[in-house]
Amino acid sequence: MRESRWCGSDDMRPTSARISQIAFLALFLFLFIQTEYRGHDEINAAVNAFFRADPLVAASFLLAAKSWTWLLVPALLMAAATLLLGRFFCGWICPMGTVLDLLTPKKRSRRPIAALKGNLKYWLLVPILSAALFNLNLAGLLDPMAILLRGLTFFLYPLLGLSARVGWVGLYRAFGERRDAITPAYDLLHTYLLPFRETIYPLASFSALILLTIIVLENFEERNWCRNLCPLGTLLGWLGRFSPFRRFPAGLCNDCGKCRELCPTTFDRDLLVREECILCMECRERCPKDRISFRFAIRRGGAGPLLPERRVLLGGMATGLLLAIPARFRMPEKEIRLLRPPGVRNENEFLDKCVRCGECMKVCLKSALYPAAWQAGIGGIYTPLVVPRLGYCEYNCTLCGQVCPTGAIPRLPVDAKQHEVIGKAAFDKNHCLPFARKINCIVCEEHCPIPTKAIRSREVEILGLDGKPGKVKEPYVVEDICNGCGICENVCPLETKAGIEVFGVKDRTPTSGGTGDTAQNGPGLGY
């Protein structure tokens, strides 16, 4: 039973790897909190930086979309660095690895799970890549950073926000306006740490459960997820085999063997398993005899066969194919409400490109975006859907396109985004008040953000339900200029079902500019 590297009794010296890990985890969390509207139309730095540097995301994007985006250049650089240095990402950068290192138990009483050993990690990675080739992008489902981000976005962050809100409201209930005395402190927290709005997401518990499972696995073996399951780690490990940066000696010394105790990964038959080594350098730092070094050396050997066994390779590829084909199935009625973020014009292309990282949902200003559970087919799990009754697409906001790491939601200037079609609104005259009950309403027209109004009304003579003649404003949709933002459905004052709803459309050609509708925000008047 070795002691955790974080709790070493004899050596609390913070090594470079430790400092780097903490710094990147802090950066990840900082960028996570930054992924929100903070008074500026542009978000300069968001947590998407981590995904853009993720070779697994890049590999599955390239295989599935079969196209190129400059957004993924950092991922290629990361792959190149891994070819040169080995799997350093896992021991120096990966925020999930750091979380596991921080939570790893000091003493372990359980033995490693045999079922996780062997080729299981390839049985995960190969099908992911092969499914991508057949247009099913699963990388995000098992990408460690996506798992961490979804656990944060859908579960932990709303939980933090809700707890704070309940406490804050509780103070108001107890003390009334005297609560104002500590308002500045709460404002500070609310501005810089807490979510602006506490949104409850579907799949929240599921996302938390996946994260929790990975953490629980840590009870059986240190970095259990990383060495036995993580598809990103497996990919990096495979690339890292080619690295000329090696540990010397390659195996354990005959007279000591403390490395096996210190190492968070594996010594197989007294030899360091190179594709698992995360270059934490713990063995070098803590070698009692100062014998260990890491240096560049061109030498073959030390690693197993280049590719996993043929049956794993072929079996994995077949699995990917078998997964990919049925995953595209979707009942046609699901399309009715398949509303994608603005700028997404083609559903299949979107499914190829979307990482399912959840950033668009984190950043969405009016909580319009929610992860699909089954609405988009099995292959569309965790992809973002607009749910207008819960939130609408804010006319002047372009944040989702700014934080999407792969451009699945394109980054568009605000005037272009305003013409992108999410869907088209249509009235349900059996519910809409002026039709169904012959009374005035037109809250939808009032809120429609299109400067020339995609919802208009005409005054008509009606016979009221009480038999008295009168006049009422009947609304109608000007379909050509409706962009499906969903504010009409969102604000419809009917309870539960709205009298106007946005429906998906196949043809998402942007609405024409028209005359005079230039309602982006102007330069302002000096403030």
Next chain:
Amino acid sequence: MDRRSFLKAAAAASLLGPSLAREALAAKDQPLVAMAEGKDNAAVTRKAVNAVGGMKRFVKAGDVVVVKPNIGWDRSTEFAANTHPQVVRALVEECLAAGAKKVKVFDHTCNDSRRCYVNSGIEGALKGIRNVECKHIEPERFRKVALNGHFLKEWELYDEALSANVFINVPIAKHHGLTKLSLGLKNVMGIMGGNRGYIHRSIDVALADVNAHMKSHLTVIDATRILTAHGPQGGSMADVKVLNKVIASADIVAADAFASTLFGLKPADIPIIVAAHQRGLGEMNLARIKVVRV
């Protein structure tokens, strides 16, 4: 005069007398509406307020004042969907100069409140002024209030507006799809919580109900530029008309009634003004309103 004619005359006098007396009193005490005009929005605002007696008439030392502009929409200042930040700032400064302990500025926005506060320019205009709060609405502060009105029996209103010593109503003058115009009486909707769209089915009566409970001590209508169509949001400069005017009055109905003329309308064209007048909330008859132009 026989007994019969005396009784007739007495009855007539007792019936007509009070209303005649009211007419006479009203003539002596006509509601005052000030309209200031000029290029400097802050200066125009001050002129208008001074012409109806100055801020000291409304705000006493130590008062907590609510200045309630329209910050409803994510539109920048020039689109005339929100109250001009310079008008708001001038009023806030006047309140502080009159001795206000604290000035609170807020609105229950329709678009995302962060974007509205930022892009209206109002949050930025008030930044750094001491004893001024420009906070987002906090849902827990809405309080069910018995209105006992004609349409609304009770509704959730914002406690900071209810508990303030002075409520200053600062709408922008603009077109509205349902109510024709959105002015002071409509701007009070910004202190309402709940499912506000519900009141659209009888909005003039409902707003009279709310205004009867929430008295605006001073109404300052921003007509520095007005939105003439596609209100209340606008979004096209083609619908914006620059007037360089600010209207002030202690009588909210009189202020709204006079402001309707800026759009070429008559007060009687606007059902909210009529409903509020009939409720006794103020004067809508332009002949009985004293207008001071400065």
